[in-house]
Amino acid sequence: MHEPRRADCPWCGSARLRNRLRTGDLRQHRPGLFTVDVCEDCGHTFQNPRLTAEGLAFYQRAVRGAPRDPATEWVLGLYAAPRRRRAAARAMLRFGEPESWLDVGTGHARFPATAREFFPYTAFDGTDLTARVERARGLGRVEEAHVGPLTHPRIRARLAGRYDVVSVLHHLEHTTDPRAELHAALDAVRPGGHLLVETLDPGCLFAALFGRWWLPHDQPRRLHLLPPRNLRAVLEERGCVIVAAGRRAGHVPHDLAGATALALSHALPAPDTPWRAVPPAPFHRQLRAALLRAGTPLVAGALVADLALAPLLRHTPFANGHRIIARKPVRTAR
Numbered sequence: 115m116h117e118p119r120r121a122d123c124p125w126c127g128s129a130r131l132r133n134r135l136r137t138g139d140l141r142q143h144r145p146g147l148f149t150v151d152v153c154e155d156c157g158h159t160f161q162n163p164r165l166t167a168e169g170l171a172f173y174q175r176a177v178r179g180a181p182r183d184p185a186t187e188w189v190l191g192l193y194a195a196p197r198r199r200r201a202a203a204r205a206m207l208r209f210g211e212p213e214s215w216l217d218v219g220t221g222h223a224r225f226p227a228t229a230r231e232f233f234p235y236t237a238f239d240g241t242d243l244t245a246r247v248e249r250a251r252g253l254g255r256v257e258e259a260h261v262g263p264l265t266h267p268r269i270r271a272r273l274a275g276r277y278d279v280v281s282v283l284h285h286l287e288h289t290t291d292p293r294a295e296l297h298a299a300l301d302a303v304r305p306g307g308h309l310l311v312e313t314l315d316p317g318c319l320f321a322a323l324f325g326r327w328w329l330p331h332d333q334p335r336r337l338h339l340l341p342p343r344n345l346r347a348v349l350e351e352r353g354c355v356i357v358a359a360g361r362r363a364g365h366v367p368h369d370l371a372g373a374t375a376l377a378l379s380h381a382l383p384a385p386d387t388p389w390r391a392v393p394p395a396p397f398h399r400q401l402r403a404a405l406l407r408a409g410t411p412l413v414a415g416a417l418v419a420d421l422a423l424a425p426l427l428r429h430t431p432f433a434n435g436h437r438i439i440a441r442k443p444v445r446t447a448r
Contacts, residue, residue, distance in 0.1 A: 125340075135331065141332065144173060165337075185378065185379070186379060188375075192366055202229075203231070215238050215279040218282045223238070225283060226256050240256040241261075278307045278308070286313050306441065310438075311345060320369040329373065349438070365433040
């Protein structure tokens with residue numbers, strides 16, 4: 115299930131690693147213990163040892179009978195809320211109407227469907243590791259669907275230099291090699307085009323405060339968390355100009371609600387799961403369901419606090435994400 119443990123940082127190669135946390139699968143209660151390390155030189159945060167391809171497939175696969183915590187899933191849904199999708203699309207209005215746009219890791223292509231409200235004459239394409247993108251094409255949300263990683267040689271060669279805009283929204287965290295993914299995304303941008311990136315910030319003070327209860331850690335599904343300076347360095351090495359950047363636009367107000375939902379779920383009787391040797395008694399199942407419903411107002415109250423504090427926290431180190439828009443040079447840097 116796991117690759118060998120790394121003794122160096124996958125981003126900068128430094129051997130100065132520090133353990134950040136050890137945790138189980140807090141969302142789906144699947145078996146396993148996962149370790150997250152941070153590089154003390156560049157700040158890159160990563161799962162170590164990392165899951166193998168088979169391990170990733172196991173933890174990403176939908177399983178009949180797997181428990182679902184409605185409160186946690188509700189909080190996670192804020193990442194893909196229509197308001198956030200519109201804000202990301204609106205950020206590109208200042209650069210005019212693009213002819214073509216690629217959304218990387220698009221899933222069901224809800225973002226292209228939303229962005230079309232602002233760019234009705236733009237041709238949207240999408241890539242995804244699963245066949246969801248093909249179903250999205252059938253629904254008319256994207257014109258071309260590419261199944262597989264953007265770094266695959268066939269896909270990378272086919273899409274090279276085709277797009278005025280390439281968006282990578284909360285996708286780098288789930289890739290095995292985010293630097294390679296970032297380079298492949300830049301290769302797909304036409305000279306003079308733009309790359310739009312949104313990702314989580316491991317330097318967020320909520321991460322240090324809540325530890326494993328910080329929902330964006332989301333082990334074992336998130337393999338990497340990238341500091342903004344590391345992203346900027348890669349883009350600037352390629353000769354890109356950073357035209358917009360900051361935590362204000364990337365912050366997702368859900369830290370208090372996410373920690374409350376996870377803590378509530380684990381304070382209650384353990385759920386019934388397909389991988390338990392002995393299922394819980396019916397009384398325990400009913401008690402857990404009743405207590406989860408009773409605790410929903412606590413999660414809702416924490417979310418209200420998140421939303422109320424968001425205008426202030428966006429301007430502080432408590433902001434949990436960042437957005438970068440970079441313009442690719444007309445002449446590629448050597």
